[in-house]
Amino acid sequence: MHIPDGILPAAVSVAGYATAGAATWHSLRKINQKEDPRESIPKASLLTAAFFVASWIHIPVPPTSVHLVLNGLLGAVLGYYAFPAILIGLFFQAVMFQHGGLTTLGVNATMMGVPALLAYFVFRLRSVVGKESRVWTGVFGFLAGAGGLGISVLISLVLLITTVPPHLDVEAERASIYALTLAHVPLIALEGVFTALVALFLQRVRPELLED
Amino acid sequence: MNLGLDEYVHLDSPLHRWEPRCKLVGLMVLVFVFSFVQDLRLLPAMLAVTFTLYVVSRLPVSFLLTRLRAPGFFLLVVAILLPFFSGSTVLLRIGPLALRQEGCLDLLLVVAKFVSILTTGLVLFGTAPFLTTIKAMGALGLPSILSDMTLLSYRYLYEISDDLETMETAMALRGFRARRLNGRTLGVLASLAGSILVRSYEQSERVYKAMVLRGYGRSSRPRDDYQARSHDVIILGGVLILAAGFVVAEILLRGFGR
Numbered sequence: 001m002h003i004p005d006g007i008l009p010a011a012v013s014v015a016g017y018a019t020a021g022a023a024t025w026h027s028l029r030k031i032n033q034k035e036d037p038r039e040s041i042p043k044a045s046l047l048t049a050a051f052f053v054a055s056w057i058h059i060p061v062p063p064t065s066v067h068l069v070l071n072g073l074l075g076a077v078l079g080y081y082a083f084p085a086i087l088i089g090l091f092f093q094a095v096m097f098q099h100g101g102l103t104t105l106g107v108n109a110t111m112m113g114v115p116a117l118l119a120y121f122v123f124r125l126r127s128v129v130g131k132e133s134r135v136w137t138g139v140f141g142f143l144a145g146a147g148g149l150g151i152s153v154l155i156s157l158v159l160l161i162t163t164v165p166p167h168l169d170v171e172a173e174r175a176s177i178y179a180l181t182l183a184h185v186p187l188i189a190l191e192g193v194f195t196a197l198v199a200l201f202l203q204r205v206r207p208e209l210l211e212d
Numbered sequence: 213m214n215l216g217l218d219e220y221v222h223l224d225s226p227l228h229r230w231e232p233r234c235k236l237v238g239l240m241v242l243v244f245v246f247s248f249v250q251d252l253r254l255l256p257a258m259l260a261v262t263f264t265l266y267v268v269s270r271l272p273v274s275f276l277l278t279r280l281r282a283p284g285f286f287l288l289v290v291a292i293l294l295p296f297f298s299g300s301t302v303l304l305r306i307g308p309l310a311l312r313q314e315g316c317l318d319l320l321l322v323v324a325k326f327v328s329i330l331t332t333g334l335v336l337f338g339t340a341p342f343l344t345t346i347k348a349m350g351a352l353g354l355p356s357i358l359s360d361m362t363l364l365s366y367r368y369l370y371e372i373s374d375d376l377e378t379m380e381t382a383m384a385l386r387g388f389r390a391r392r393l394n395g396r397t398l399g400v401l402a403s404l405a406g407s408i409l410v411r412s413y414e415q416s417e418r419v420y421k422a423m424v425l426r427g428y429g430r431s432s433r434p435r436d437d438y439q440a441r442s443h444d445v446i447i448l449g450g451v452l453i454l455a456a457g458f459v460v461a462e463i464l465l466r467g468f469g470r
Contacts, residue, residue, distance in 0.1 A: 004283050005333075006326030007290070010248035028357055038428065041357060042420040043413060045364030046372070050412035052365070053372045054405040060390045060397060070405075077409065081361075088362050092369070095337045096217055098283045102240070102333045103247040172297070197402030198409070206410045 005101030016107030072148025075116035145195025
């Protein structure tokens with residue numbers, strides 16, 4: 001999911017930084033409109049670290065295990081802080097574990113952060129149908145989780161396949177995008193179910209974490 | 213838990229002594245210029261610059277090797293796919309598979325760029341304490357919300373990961389084994405993730421109160437006094453000229469290539 005250094009053309013990396021910069025600017029503007037933006041910084045920071053740590057939890061999928069991305073859940077819980085949080089999380093991953101990369105930080109942040117913001121908007125629709133209902137929390141949790149990861153997967157595959165092998169023909173490109181997206185469907189569903197379960201847990205234990 | 217980034221910041225080398233802001237600008241420009249390189253003839257020069265930097269930084273080779281191992285998987289996939297699927301000039305046929313020249317050259321380019329960028333990044337973040345580098349980013353204009361969030365999450369990352377470890381041990385002691393994928397396993401793991409979130413949320417409320425008591429958000433914070441001396445700027449100038457050299461060479465070579 002994290003595109004490493006050296007793979008993408010420089011123009012794509014720069015464009016990634018531009019979109020990530022725009023999304024960060026928009027998020028910070030929304031955050032600064034709050035009464036005391038500093039109040040939520042510790043909350044957002046610790047949750048950023050917590051999400052980073054929670055993504056290390058391995059889900060057994062015999063014969064192997066997978067770890068989740070949780071960008072949909074991150075959007076649902078952090079709202080506009082989701083984009084800075086993802087940017088920071090990916091920065092840590094790039095410099096500490098060499099997952100992703102410095103030049104591709106912008107691309108990766110856009111790829112995971114924009115779907116997280118979309119997941120936030122989707123999850124917020126919950127209040128239209130009734131916040132207290134556990135069924136709707138589950139449904140919108142699933143939509144946020146599955147949608148967040150699904151869009152990220154789609155963006156990353158389109159980017160990788162259209163830019164990386166410069167000598168690949170268009171038909172092969174299209175076919176491999178379809179095939180690889182289909183291959184990710186079980187993971188997307190798993191992410192959706194897991195997000196729904198965590199959302200239900202939070203609603204039961206600490207409902208204010210799911211408020212705006 | 214130690215993530216090992218600050219392991220070798222105590223060493224003494226010209227790169228350790230280089231002023232953090234100049235180092236950040238110089239090496240980030242270099243990293244982007246490396247990602248701009250598309251001409252194979254520039255690869256030896258690029259690798260030479262990278263390894264000179266690494267040797268000058270006095271970081272041990274084992275540090276680099278362990279760091280290169282982690283992202284090797286993705287590279288492996290590219291290494292398997294590119295030579296067989298990209299390009300039209302067939303070098304060698306193995307049954308239904310054809311080894312293609314363009315794919316092999318693409319692979320060479322990807323690997324060389326990957327190694328150069330990663331090594332330069334390691335030199336950047338391995339030769340100064342992480343906090344110093346983040347403060348240097350703040351001094352260069354990173355919004356304060358971002359630098360505060362980065363520093364705070366870095367501060368609590370270790371604690372929260374210890375929390376996770378403790379909780380996983382407790383779960384194992386009570387007989388939980390995540391072997392099969394079923395509703396129960398998923399439910400337990402979701403509660404684990406949820407507990408991590410709730411615990412850090414509750415901790416953040418205490419952290420915020422403690423920070424306010426110490427005056428957080430009241431006055432503008434003291435400026436970090438970084439002082440670039442003349443030789444810091446001269447080194448920065450040298451690195452920027454080198455980077456410009458790569459860009460010019462790349463453009464010229466592309467022109468000749470046509």
